[in-house]
Amino acid sequence: MIKPEVYIKDLEKFVDREVTIYGWIYNIRSSGKVRFLLVRDGTGIVQCVATPQSISPGKFEGSDKIPQESSIIVRGKVRKDSRAPYCGYEIELTDYNVVSYVEREYPIALKEHGIDFLMNHRHLWIRSYQQSIILRIRATIVKSIRDFFDSNGFILVDAPIFTPNACEGTSTLFETNYFDTKAYLTQSGQLYMEAAAMALGKVYCFGPTFRAEKSKTRRHLTEFWMVEPEMAYYDLEDDMEVAEGLVSYIIETVLLKHENELIVLGRNVDNLRKASKRPFYRIKYAEAVELLRKAGHDIKYGDDFGGDEETTLTKQFDKPVFVTHYPIEIKAFYMKRDPNDPSLALNMDLLAPEGYGEIIGGGQREDNLQILLESIKKHNLPQNVFEWYLDLRRYGSVPHSGFGLGVERTIAYICGLHHVRETIPFPRLMDRLNP
RNA sequence: UCCUCGGUAGCUCAAUGGUGGAGCAAGCGGCUGUUAACCGCAAGGUUGCAGGUUCGAGUCCUGCCCGGGGAGCCA
Structure with a gap:
């Protein structure tokens, strides 16, 4: 057994001990x-101080000749010292053993690098201080999402990754061979969650989704993670309450566990704290269009929002904002119509503030069989592939709602990152499949 | 797919059409509290690829490849 007993994050409990x-x-x-040897162990970085008094002459001699990223086991006494960088504690070095000397120059210096170089070395880049912080926060966010649903009566239901049909054309789907036919990588587990909600009440799925969109923007990946809850007997208002509770809980949890690390990333935590307070803002699509026109955007009623519009819109709010009641024509076939104005959908997008934009899309689903059949026809979709989905309206249909939250966009917002490519360990982009 | 900017030392970047430089890293040396330490020495080049213009091309032109930023696309 060689496993470590003490990690850097716990050093405060070992002051004056070896x-x-x-x-x-x-x-x-x-x-x-x-x-000064700065040693990292995956939980943090600690400064180890070597002097001729603290360590044997032979070990002292070699102590400044150990190349960056060589693996090493160090031993010494812990003390608190205001001069110690990173964790505030340092180790007076009494002994060390180099496990493996680095023989080629480590490519990533503690200096500026270009994004292409860093992305080509992503397998090493994740060792760096800031990237390791982001990945730890990602883990906390994923756990907080699971905790939120698990403790609020939701059942985890795993959606399939292989899907049989190209519902809306194949251009944005990744196609793969499936024995003697074709299968596609999932774009969303929603339809399956609707079936599961009719079986289990409140459900959610959490997994990777794939979109073959040729998008080169700071908020698109071809492979990204999405959490999709679906609730039976929930209307649009109930749906927004869940979404608001979830996002607020995620932000509070990250602030509780990672406030100092957020500050290292340069995140304004006061803005974040303010944004976590419920209720979030709620505006209708028509109001959003008005706001945008006042801000000088050339947008007319009926247009969907682009990245620019989302950015302008969310810069005007200090908390996340729900935009609801879009024109039904620009929304998906399963969206329920507003009974008060059939030209509108009972849908919602949640836009994160400070220019981040859409992190959630969802709404109430059409539960009437006849209207759904017409909608499928209107969207030029083949009815036969949706027969199983239509069964959900034939056998005990109820009002129900749900949404999808994009995990990487949420991480980018909370960490204050410009691009989603740093929020996932190994990003998949239109032009990047390696490493 | 389109627009736009770029590709020069391991990395980040300079270089009026006229002898390709600097900082950092790596190497050697110095320094008993460093904070991306600092100081000194030495070393480091097929200027993305292929063609063209020119007495002369890193620089101008054409094509291709690769990347950044943006747009469109985006249940």
């Missing part, structure tokens, strides 16, 4: 007879 840390060399600074 510890062994298993990690890698992050950087070394030397001032002649005082040497």
Whole structure:
């Protein structure tokens, strides 16, 4: 057994005690007879101080010749020191063993690099301080999403990744061979969640989705993670309450566990704290169009919002804002019509503030068989592939609602990142499949 | 797919059509509290690829390849 017993994140509990840390060399600074070895172990970075008094002459001699990212086991006494970077504690080095010397120059220096270079070295880039913080926050966000649903009576239902039919043309679907036929990678688990909600009441799925869109923007990936709850006997208002509760809970959880790390990332945590307070804003599509026109956008009623419009819109709010009641024509076939104005859909998008834009899309689903049949016809969709979906309206149809939350966009917003490519360990983009 | 900017040392970037440089990293040396440490020495090049114009091309032109930013697309 070699497994570590103490990790850097827990050093505060070991002040004045001798510890062994298993990690890698992050950087070394030397001032002649005082040497500072920055060691990271995956939970943080600690400064180890070596002097001729603290360590044997032979070990001291080699202590400033260990290349960056060499793996190393260090031993020494923990002390609090205001001069210690990163964690505020340092280790007085009494011994160390290099597990593996790096023999080629480590490509990623603690300096500026271009995004192409970094993306080509993503497998190493994730070792860097900021990237490791983002991945830890991602893990917290994923857990907070699961906790929220699990503790609010939702049942986890896994949706399939292979799907049989191209509902709306194949241009945005990844096609794959499936024995002697074709299958497509899922774009959404929603229709399956509707079936599950009729079986289990409140359900959610959480997994990767795939879109073959040739989009080159800061908010698109070809492979991204989505959480999709679906609730029986929930209307649009109930749906927004769930969405609001979820997003608020995610932000509060991240603030609780990672406030200092958010500050390292340069995130304005006061803005975030303000944004987590319910209720969020609610405006109708028609009002949003008015706001945009006042802000100088050339948009007319009936147009969908582009990235620019979303950015302008959300810069005007200090909390997330629901935009509801879009024209039914620009929305998907399963959206329920507003009984008060059949030209509108009972749908909602949730836009994150500070220019981030859409993180949630959802709404109430059409539960009337006849209207749904007409809608499928109007959208030029083949009815036969939706027969199983139509069964949900034939056998005990009820009002129901749901939404999808894009995990990477949520992470980008909470961490204050410009581009979603840094929110996922190994991003898949239109022009990038490696590493 | 379109628009736009770019591709020069391992990395980040300079270089009026006229001898391709700097900082950092890597190498060597110095420094007893460094914070992307600092100081000194030495080293580092088929200027993305192929053609063209020119006495002369990193620089201008054409094509291709690769990337950034944006647009469109986007249940």
